Amino acid sequence: xxxxxxxxxTCSAAHALHDGLSDVTYVLLPLLAQTFGLSLAQVGxxxxxxxxxxxxxxxxxxxxxxxxxxxxxxxxxTLIAGAAFxxxxxxxxxxxxxxxxxxxxxxxxxxxxxxxxxxxxxxPAEGRRAALGTYNFFGDVGKFAFGGAVSLxxxxxxxxxxxxxxxxxxxxxxxxxxxxxxxxxRDGRAPVGQAEPAGKSAxxxxxxxxxxxTALCLIEILDSSTRTGFLTFIxxxxxxxxxxxxxAVLAVPLILVGGMAGKLACGFLAERYxxxxxxxxxxxxxxxxxxxxLALPSATSFLLLPLIGVVLNGTSSVLYATVGDYVEQDRLPxxxxxxxxxxxxxxxxxxxxxxxxxxxHGLETAxxxxxxxxxxxxxxxALLKPAAASRLRSA
Numbered sequence: 001x002x003x004x005x006x007x008x009x010t011c012s013a014a015h016a017l018h019d020g021l022s023d024v025t026y027v028l029l030p031l032l033a034q035t036f037g038l039s040l041a042q043v044g045x046x047x048x049x050x051x052x053x054x055x056x057x058x059x060x061x062x063x064x065x066x067x068x069x070x071x072x073x074x075x076x077x078t079l080i081a082g083a084a085f086x087x088x089x090x091x092x093x094x095x096x097x098x099x100x101x102x103x104x105x106x107x108x109x110x111x112x113x114x115x116x117x118x119x120x121x122x123x124p125a126e127g128r129r130a131a132l133g134t135y136n137f138f139g140d141v142g143k144f145a146f147g148g149a150v151s152l153x154x155x156x157x158x159x160x161x162x163x164x165x166x167x168x169x170x171x172x173x174x175x176x177x178x179x180x181x182x183x184x185x186r187d188g189r190a191p192v193g194q195a196e197p198a199g200k201s202a203x204x205x206x207x208x209x210x211x212x213x214t215a216l217c218l219i220e221i222l223d224s225s226t227r228t229g230f231l232t233f234i235x236x237x238x239x240x241x242x243x244x245x246x247x248a249v250l251a252v253p254l255i256l257v258g259g260m261a262g263k264l265a266c267g268f269l270a271e272r273y274x275x276x277x278x279x280x281x282x283x284x285x286x287x288x289x290x291x292x293x294l295a296l297p298s299a300t301s302f303l304l305l306p307l308i309g310v311v312l313n314g315t316s317s318v319l320y321a322t323v324g325d326y327v328e329q330d331r332l333p334x335x336x337x338x339x340x341x342x343x344x345x346x347x348x349x350x351x352x353x354x355x356x357x358x359x360x361h362g363l364e365t366a367x368x369x370x371x372x373x374x375x376x377x378x379x380x381x382a383l384l385k386p387a388a389a390s391r392l393r394s395a
Contacts, residue, residue: 133267
């Protein structure tokens with residue numbers, strides 16, 4: 001029990017670190033542009049390089065971890081991310097910044113699939129959804145903490161280099177903690193190239209229920225597209241409805257505050273009420289909430305945003321904790337790599353697609369489609385019941 005809690009605490013700290021490093025770039029890019037005279041194209045290229053490296057290396061991270069161990073690769077990735085931010089603090093110009101943030105993305109790419117796998121191994125049955133919900137919650141804690149720390153230090157007259165170097169050192173220290181405090185989930189298994197005992201190794205992707213796993217992936221695609229699309233355009237909708245711009249820009253932080261509570265609560269609620277039921281409840285709540293922002297006055301819509309955030313972000317805790325229901329334990333790294341890569345790709349494609357729809361048919365039409373599309377997850381959730389039930393019978 002102590003080992004499980006220690007594993008959860010360490011992986012949650014790693015999640016806070018990596019998500020904090022990833023999202024603090026939003027705060028750093030304007031500072032870097034001002035310091036080094038970067039063009040908007042250069043700023044865009046830096047951000048794209050960071051996000052592309054994170055998206056590209058998630059599945060390879062899962063495959064490599066199956067050979068070298070999840071803990072070992074997670075520690076190495078965290079070390080790379082920390083070293084990259086340390087280098088960023090001493091970067092002399094554009095190319096050094098580009099390379100540093102590219103490798104920061106490579107290092108952070110390992111975190112989501114491998115931490116989720118390690119926690120799933122530590123909590124193979126009871127408590128897994130609550131554990132992954134807790135882990136999911138700490139990612140948002142890191143986003144707020146790192147961005148807030150930089151902002152406060154800048155107000156205090158401290159230059160951006162100091163916190164960036166501090167983040168790098170923290171990353172290196174976290175890598176050491178992962179190696180020391182997380183059990184290697186590959187310990188006790190046969191060395192690479194030797195046969196494992198019967199029943200210990202899964203062939204291919206190790207998917208026990210292809211239909212249910214496919215449904216889970218489709219739900220993830222719809223859920224991520226809805227979340228990123230709504231977060232991208234909600235402020236524009238509120239401004240169009242007459243809300244002052246200064247208030248409208250607070251829309252995303254309000255949603256994220258509600259989302260933190262949702263990620264934590266939905267993991268625990270799924271343990272009690274079941275996966276399919278929680279997905280249906282959160283997705284229907286999300287769709288109704290998004291459509292309500294179109295129908296309600298701007299001020300009421302604004303006040304509704306934290307509640308929308310609870311269900312909009314809460315579904316993710318249920319989805320990620322369900323991967324282990326349909327995939328063999330030995331193949332969890334690659335399965336989590338796939339799930340997180342799908343989410344990353346939707347984060348790139350959905351804002352572009354909904355933006356084009358808004359340009360062609362109006363912003364309100366785009367928001368309406370975002371709200372309606374999420375209801376497609378409801379029939380898909382029904383496909384998750386048989387596999388989950390069979391898993392419980394076999395446990």
